[in-house]
Amino acid sequence: MAIIVVDVMLKPEILDPQGNAVAAALPRLGFTFAKSVRQGKRFEIEVEGDPTPAQLAEVEKAAERLLSNPVIETYCVRVEN
Amino acid sequence: MRVGVITFPGTLDDRDAARAVNLSGAQAVSLWHAEADLKAVDAVILPGGFSYGDYLRCGAISRFAPVMELVIEAAGKGMPVLGICNGFQVLCESHLLPGALTRNSDLHFLCRDVEIEITNNETVWTTSFTQGEKITIPLKNGEGSFQCDDETLAQLEDQGRVIARYVGNNPNGSRNLIAGITNERGNVVGLMPHPEHAINELTGPSAQGLGFFTSILQAMVK
Numbered sequence: 001m002a003i004i005v006v007d008v009m010l011k012p013e014i015l016d017p018q019g020n021a022v023a024a025a026l027p028r029l030g031f032t033f034a035k036s037v038r039q040g041k042r043f044e045i046e047v048e049g050d051p052t053p054a055q056l057a058e059v060e061k062a063a064e065r066l067l068s069n070p071v072i073e074t075y076c077v078r079v080e081n
Numbered sequence: 082m083r084v085g086v087i088t089f090p091g092t093l094d095d096r097d098a099a100r101a102v103n104l105s106g107a108q109a110v111s112l113w114h115a116e117a118d119l120k121a122v123d124a125v126i127l128p129g130g131f132s133y134g135d136y137l138r139c140g141a142i143s144r145f146a147p148v149m150e151l152v153i154e155a156a157g158k159g160m161p162v163l164g165i166c167n168g169f170q171v172l173c174e175s176h177l178l179p180g181a182l183t184r185n186s187d188l189h190f191l192c193r194d195v196e197i198e199i200t201n202n203e204t205v206w207t208t209s210f211t212q213g214e215k216i217t218i219p220l221k222n223g224e225g226s227f228q229c230d231d232e233t234l235a236q237l238e239d240q241g242r243v244i245a246r247y248v249g250n251n252p253n254g255s256r257n258l259i260a261g262i263t264n265e266r267g268n269v270v271g272l273m274p275h276p277e278h279a280i281n282e283l284t285g286p287s288a289q290g291l292g293f294f295t296s297i298l299q300a301m302v303k
Contacts, residue, residue, distance in 0.1 A: 010183075014228055015254060017188050066145075069138055069174065072181040072228055 002051055003080045004059050008068045009040035043067055044080075051079055082107040082301045084294075085122035087152075087168075089114040089143045093130035094165065094277055101277040102126070105294035107301075114146040124161040124205075124297050125152055127168025129222075129275060139182060139224050140170035149175060161205045161297055162269045166222050169261075169271030178262055178271045179237070180229030185222070186254025192221040194286040195274055196248040197260045201241050204267040205300035209292035215248055216289035218279040225273045227255035227262070237262055244270055 010016050016038050023037040047055060059077050068075040084102045086109050088095045099109035110122050114132075119125070133142040143149065149171070156162045156177050164172035172178045185191060196217050199210040210216070229237070234256055237243055245261035253273075261272035276290030 013230070014183065015186060015226070017184050017186050017254070021188055066137070066141065069141065069181055071173070071179070072183060 002047055002049070004045040004047060004051055004056065005078050005080050006043040006045065006059065006063050006067050007040060007076045007078075008043070008063070008073050009038060009075075010073055012038075014072045041067075082298055083110050083120070083122045083124075084108065084297065085110045085112040085119060085125040087112045087114060087125065087127050087148055089130070089132035089146060089171075091131045091134055092128055092167070094128040094275065095130075097275075097277040097280075098126050098128040098165065101280045101291065101294045104280055105291060105298050107294070107298050112148055114143065114148050117147040117151060119148070119151050119155060123301050124163070125155070127152075127162070127164040127171050128277065129166030129168060132167055132171065135167075135224070138170075138174065139167060140172075140174040143167075143171045144174040153177060156264075156269050159266060159268050161300065163206050163293065163297070164269075164271045165275055165277065166225070166273060169273055170224065172269060172271045177269045178264055179233045180227055180262070182222075182224050182273070183226045183228050184224050185226055185252075190221075190223040191225070191252055192219070193252075194218065195220040195252055195260075197245045197274060198248050199244065200246055201244040201263065203241075204244055204263045204270050204296075206263075206270040206293050206296050207244055208299055209296040216279075216292070217286045218274045218276050218290045219286065220252060220274040221278075222253075222273060225253040225255065227259040227273070229256065240265065245272060245274075 019039040063075040102109035246258040276293040279285035279290030
């Protein structure tokens with residue numbers, strides 16, 4: 001069994017108020033390491049056996065069409081065993 | 082004149098939208114998202130709410146509802162479509178309108194009356210207004226910040242496709258204070274604030290929202 005992971009992030013030029021809020025909260029807790037924070041989404045898609053190139057191509061399509069909004073977001077598909 | 086009002090699971094403002102349509106003198110027709118049938122309507126309104134619980138992204142799942150396939154096709158042929166709030170989000174997800182609506186810049190859900198200026202009174206949804214007319218209607222959403230890339234923004238501005246702008250402070254971080262836009266043809270309009278909640282002074286801040294609904298009636302009668 002493998003997990004296909006799709007990470008979706010807002011494009012760098014799109015304002016991310018949630019990420020900004022997290023960045024502002026960190027130093028209040030004494031964590032001073034963050035220059036900036038961006039928040040995104042992660043999808044974990046379970047498939048039978050090792051994903052085939054055809055399956056991965058389908059996931060790419062789904063990421064483009066449904067999982068992300070290409071107007072404001074980018075996505076990245078990878079396999080985790 | 083029949084105006085369809087679509088109900089998705091989680092839509093809230095379909096009744097108010099239907100009431101506004103009826104008050105303007107047209108006939109409101111209820112359309113269910115799962116039915117691939119536009120019931121011979123002359124125009125369609127996508128009302129506000131939280132269709133599909135706003136899961137994934139606002140409007141992302143509604144965009145694939147059976148009724149939306151017909152709306153997208155009809156809009157391409159020139160049928161007037163108005164998306165209010167969540168409806169605006171659905172229209173952007175459907176790529177009937179450019180850009181996207183993202184989380185309000187201050188992260189708060191806003192529910193307040195706002196003043197907007199009508200900056201294009203030539204679309205089928207805005208002819209009842211005068212150019213530059215200022216109206217006060219409610220704004221109520223958590224993800225109302227209009228975002229798009231620089232090229233799209235320049236296109237919207239150059240082609241006069243910003244139909245309404247917030248007056249004064251920017252309530253949600255929308256680029257260029259954009260409250261509403263239209264497509265190139267001018268038949269599809271998306272608007273963040275809610276004209277259907279401002280159709281009489283007893284229940285709304287004004288009756289100025291009615292203009293959107295009388296506009297479409299005038300446009301169709303012509």
